[in-house]
Amino acid sequence: MNTGIDTNGGSDVEDETTMDLQGAAAIVQHTRERARHELEVNYPLLYLAWGLTLLICYGVLWLSVRTQHPYHGLLRTGVGGVIALVGFFSLVIRLGVVGRAMTGVGGHSARQWAIFFAALAAGSTVLFIQAAAVSHAGASRPVTGVLIAAAPMLSLGLVFLASSAVGLNWFSLALGLWLLGVAAVGMWTGPVTILAVYALAGGGGFLLTAAIQSWRRRS
Amino acid sequence: MSDDGLDPVIHVPARLRIVVTLAALHDGDTLSFARLRDLIGLTPGNLITHLRKLEDIEYVTTEKTGAGPTAQTSVMLTHTGRAALDHYTTVLRQLLDTASHANHDARPNPRGER
Numbered sequence: 001m002n003t004g005i006d007t008n009g010g011s012d013v014e015d016e017t018t019m020d021l022q023g024a025a026a027i028v029q030h031t032r033e034r035a036r037h038e039l040e041v042n043y044p045l046l047y048l049a050w051g052l053t054l055l056i057c058y059g060v061l062w063l064s065v066r067t068q069h070p071y072h073g074l075l076r077t078g079v080g081g082v083i084a085l086v087g088f089f090s091l092v093i094r095l096g097v098v099g100r101a102m103t104g105v106g107g108h109s110a111r112q113w114a115i116f117f118a119a120l121a122a123g124s125t126v127l128f129i130q131a132a133a134v135s136h137a138g139a140s141r142p143v144t145g146v147l148i149a150a151a152p153m154l155s156l157g158l159v160f161l162a163s164s165a166v167g168l169n170w171f172s173l174a175l176g177l178w179l180l181g182v183a184a185v186g187m188w189t190g191p192v193t194i195l196a197v198y199a200l201a202g203g204g205g206f207l208l209t210a211a212i213q214s215w216r217r218r219s
Numbered sequence: 220m221s222d223d224g225l226d227p228v229i230h231v232p233a234r235l236r237i238v239v240t241l242a243a244l245h246d247g248d249t250l251s252f253a254r255l256r257d258l259i260g261l262t263p264g265n266l267i268t269h270l271r272k273l274e275d276i277e278y279v280t281t282e283k284t285g286a287g288p289t290a291q292t293s294v295m296l297t298h299t300g301r302a303a304l305d306h307y308t309t310v311l312r313q314l315l316d317t318a319s320h321a322n323h324d325a326r327p328n329p330r331g332e333r
Contacts (some may be wrong), residue, residue, distance in 0.1 A: 031236045035243035104254025108247040
């Protein structure tokens with residue numbers, strides 16, 4: 001059953017060298033460590049990138065509206081800057097953190113990651129559309145502002161919560177619950193303070209998770 | 220099986236590296252030929268030869284998708300291959316333990332020397 005392998009260029013001499021027991025054990029250990037380092041997603045780095053994304057993006061938005069009295073909405077420059085930052089960090093996360101480990105990997109895991117990112121994008125998009133529809137129906141600017149700010153946080157929380165069921169990942173479960181809690185509490189603080197709450201508590205949740213996972217990896 | 224109980228197909232450095240690398244993936248995941256070659260550090264020809272031996276005893280499966288320059292070959296460790304590696308590492312550990320105890324027992328007893 002040798003289908004699939006291109007035999008062109010397969011003229012090298014095969015290495016059938018035998019090895020002693022210590023040599024075999026060393027190969028197993030070294031190869032296992034290298035494979036794990038190369039093929040496993042670096043979750044502390046992933047959570048760190050998520051945390052910085054939330055901290056910086058919500059922080060920039062908060063800085064752009066904090067002096068508004070009364071509140072008249074997110075500034076275009078602030079929104080534009082945030083979209084650029086989200087795009088940049090998404091690229092870093094997708095290619096730098098997940099992509100590095102998933103290069104050449106197919107099957108179950110690759111499909112899981114694709115669905116995860118698609119769910120996140122779809123969830124946020126629908127919630128943004130909902131905010132636009134509510135605004136179109138006559139909702140005030142503060143109400144629309146709260147809905148727009150909550151959209152990514154709600155989407156992140158729900159996706160992390162749902163994805164925790166796939167591999168019974170307790171970190172994802174705790175983080176998903178935390179993000180939903182932050183989303184809910186933040187909505188009561190108004191269209192300006194909500195951005196600071198999401199930056200600190202949302203971003204902070206990811207950064208804390210990154211620190212815990214990093215500590216667990218080392219110990 | 221060889222006399223010491225180690226699977227002779229896996230007990231070759233290159234094939235051991237291939238099987239251990241593929242075992243690091245989650246069950247049902249595949250790895251592209253190019254990435255496997257980069258991780259193992261074998262020439263394409265050598266890798267093909269070793270993969271064939273592993274395919275012949277159904278430790279791995281390969282699948283080619285596409286055609287021409289965009290064609291990609293992916294490799295997957297089968298359940299049989301994963302079980303074989305588990306058995307191999309268990310036997311290897313036992314043999315190393317036995318050898319370690321034998322060495323310990325063979326060492327001269329300092330009290331006995333006096």
